[in-house]
Amino acid sequence: VLLEGMTHLPDGAFRGRTSLVSVACPRSLVSIGNGAFHSCSSLTTITLPAGLTSIGGYGLTSIGDHAFHSCSSLTTITFPACLTSIGNGAFHSCSSLTTITFPACLTSIGRHAFFGCSALTSITFPASLTSIDYAAFHSCSALASVNLPAGLTSIGQHAFHSCSALASVNLPAGLTSIGYAAFHSCSALASVNLPAGLTSIGYAAFHSCSALASVNLPAGLTSIGRHAFDGCSALASVNLPAGLTSIGRHAFHSCSALASVNLPAGLTSIGRHAFHSCSALASVTFPAGLTSIGDWAFVCCSSLTSVAFPAGLTSIGEGAFDHCSALVSVTFPAGLTSIASRAFFGC
CATH class of the missing domain: 3.80.10.10 (Ribonuclease Inhibitor)
Structure with missing residues (x-):
């Protein structure tokens, strides 16, 4: 329990206090410093007063960076109605946190805000939210x-x-x-x-x-x-x-159940390794506008039996159909000028 009359909790005030279970803040408290409860791994309950105006140097419309980082016993959070942003790493590694209901006016969730919250099963996002930042929910493995x-x-x-x-x-x-x-x-x-x-x-x-x-x-x-x-x-x-x-490149690499692909008319090139190791791929329809097939684009497509290239194709990349072991028929266009090394190796 913090003493009545206290108005500010300093930066890192309880950082690393692993035995701290609950905190009742006095009504007089108006601000909480950066990382005040960082790594309080036993903290399960914190009651914030109505008069609180800032956490971690931010107004109470936001929760500061790493404010509750590694509070691994924290199970639930009730956010104030006026909250608009949650800072970077604010609840990072709060591994007991199970549910979150965000307030209606929240617009942004910072980088790594809930990273590693491995017990988090459900999230209710407000209609006001416009951005979710880098790795905000990375490794939330129960979600x-x-x-x-x-x-x-x-x-x-x-x-x-x-x-x-x-x-x-x-x-x-x-x-x-x-x-x-x-x-x-x-x-x-x-x-x-x-x-x-x-x-x-x-x-x-x-x-x-x-x-x-x-x-x-x-x-x-x-x-x-x-x-x-x-x-x-x-x-x-x-x-x-x-x-x-x-x-x-590698866009559909190792999509081993993909049986057929109908490439659209506007496609002009296929990247390197785009369909590498698509071992069930038996049929590919090439568009008329295709001019090049990238290196190793269809390597190890072991179910592909025939290919008919479009008239506009001018080059076939290195190893493009390498080890397409079921390939029995290839129709080359008159305008083809280049077949690179290993293009049909192992066919």
């Missing part, structure tokens, strides 16, 4: 579902990386981009409906989502980043939209 609000336009890098129980994600209509590795290693995620306004899927966005069986890509999508679906070993079908112009 089973996420319903993202309509106002969210971007998902930060690694935002839900290694949320291994995450089976369901509702992405909002206004979402235009998915960041680098945003859902990397979400190994329980079985399906994703991407919104119509999405134009790009970032590097490794769904890498190693090994349960992902189907993806509906929106009509406005123009690019798929490197490693975007790398290691999605359950992915059996992909509908590539007509407006797609580029498929990045």
Whole structure:
């Protein structure tokens, strides 16, 4: 219990006090310093007074960086109605935290804010939320579902990386981009409906989502980043939209259940290793506008039996069809000028 009359709790006041279980703040308290309760691993309850105006140098519309970092016994949080932002690492490694209900006026969640909250099973996001920053929910391994609000336009890098129980994600209509590795290693995620306004899927966005069986890509999508679906070993079908112009390196690497691909008319190039080790891939339809196939693009596609290249194709990259051991028929176009080394090695 802190003494009545105290107005400020200094920076790091209780940092590392591992035996501290509960804190009752006096009504006179108006500010709490940076890291005041950092690493209070037994802290289960804290009562903040109505007159409190700042935490960690921030107004009570925000929770400061690392304010409750490593409070590993903290199980629940009730946020004030006026809260608009949660700082970087604010609840990092609060490994007993099970549920969060955010206030209606929250607009941003900082970097690593809930990183490693491994007991967190559910989150209710407010309609006001516009951004989720870098690795905000990284390694929240018990989180089973996420319903993202309509106002969210971007998902930060690694935002839900290694949320291994995450089976369901509702992405909002206004979402235009998915960041680098945003859902990397979400190994329980079985399906994703991407919104119509999405134009790009970032590097490794769904890498190693090994349960992902189907993806509906929106009509406005123009690019798929490197490693975007790398290691999605359950992915059996992909509908590539007509407006797609580029498929990045390793985009569908090791999608070992993918049986057929119909490449869209607007596609002009296929990146290196784009379909490497898609061992069930038996059929590929190449678009008329395709001019080049990248190095190792279809290496080890061991179910591919025939390929008919479009008239405009001019080059086939190194090892492009290396070890496509079932390939029995290839039709080359008249305008083909270059076949690189190992292009059909081991066929």
